[in-house]
Amino acid sequence: MAKVGKRTAAAREAFAGKADVTVEEAMALVKTNAKAKFDETVEIAMNLGVDPRHADQMVRGVVSLPNGTGKTVRVAVFARDAKAEEAKAAGADIVGAEDLMAAIQGGQLDFDRCIATPDMMPIVGRLGKILGPRNLMPNPKLGTVTMDVTAAVTNAKGGEVQFKAEKGGVVHAGVGKASFDDANLVENVRAFIDAVQKARPTGAKGAYIQKVVVSSTMGPAVTISVDNAIGN
Missing domain, CATH: 3.40.50.790 (Ribosomal protein L1/L10, domain II)
Known part of the structure; x- marks a missing residue:
């Protein structure tokens, strides 16, 4: 069995028992445990109740993150x-x-x-x-x-992010850097989720947003409460 490093073990311990948290709690966890030697990207993945193989269930769009991505775009x-x-x-x-x-x-x-x-x-x-x-x-x-x-x-x-549902109905994107302020990351995450919510296709039936997960490049993932993510 592969040996787990101290940093990884500490991060896993910090995330243990944490699930379906608020966006604010998730960003605090991700930032605190982003301890790589570079400025890690904060990433979001959303599982959607769609089958992108069908044209009327394809999810695609673009959103301008209010605080940018922190990435140099060519x-x-x-x-x-x-x-x-x-x-x-x-x-x-x-x-x-x-x-x-x-x-x-x-x-x-x-x-x-x-x-x-x-x-x-x-x-x-x-x-x-x-x-x-x-x-x-x-x-x-x-x-x-x-x-x-x-x-x-x-x-x-300036921070525009494109998204597209991949196989399995998953959309994902980078929504900032671990060096961003918590509030700026929260604002970016909510802007992305809102854009995906508004891009709901006509063919989507039942629960549209099924799971929301965030992580840093090298850190563990934590799930965000869907109700909190969509503002219910």
């Missing part, structure tokens, strides 16, 4: 001419058209968000098999296919 933008210059001025890390398509086809995927102006979609469409599985495909419903590239780039770099 943004790639497909645009030409004036819109390309606008994207660069807004802080985009990579801007291009056919040249950017060729770079991605060659394996260069050093970005976290991909934005495109509508006229670029015939080019971007050729990258569906590459960008799609990585959740990088621009989508007008998520605000990543737009003529307002300034707003799209600013939002992406």
Whole structure:
């Protein structure tokens, strides 16, 4: 049997008997036990009563966390001419058209968000098999296919988080850093949960949000009371 380290053992002891706590209690636990040598990400996972294989049960959306994510987001933008210059001025890390398509086809995927102006979609469409599985495909419903590239780039770099139900109906995301104040983490978590709640699809039946779990990158997980999470 593998030996458990002192830090892991102490964290498990701190979490023992703690379940279905409030968002505030969960954040205090997670922060106190995030003791890695780097600033751990606070992560949330939500089990939903949906089957994403059915179109009317897919959950997908975007939310701007009020206190940001604490993560540096690299943004790639497909645009030409004036819109390309606008994207660069807004802080985009990579801007291009056919040249950017060729770079991605060659394996260069050093970005976290991909934005495109509508006229670029015939080019971007050729990258569906590459960008799609990585959740990088621009989508007008998520605000990543737009003529307002300034707003799209600013939002992406300012704490906007995309979410999508994966196999088993689970959505997850990073909602801040362990170095954040408790109150800021609580606000971010509640904003994320609220966005997922509002994204309930028409095909969802019965209990929609079934379980909410939070943890830090290297720490144990704790469940949040669903009633507290959704404000009941």
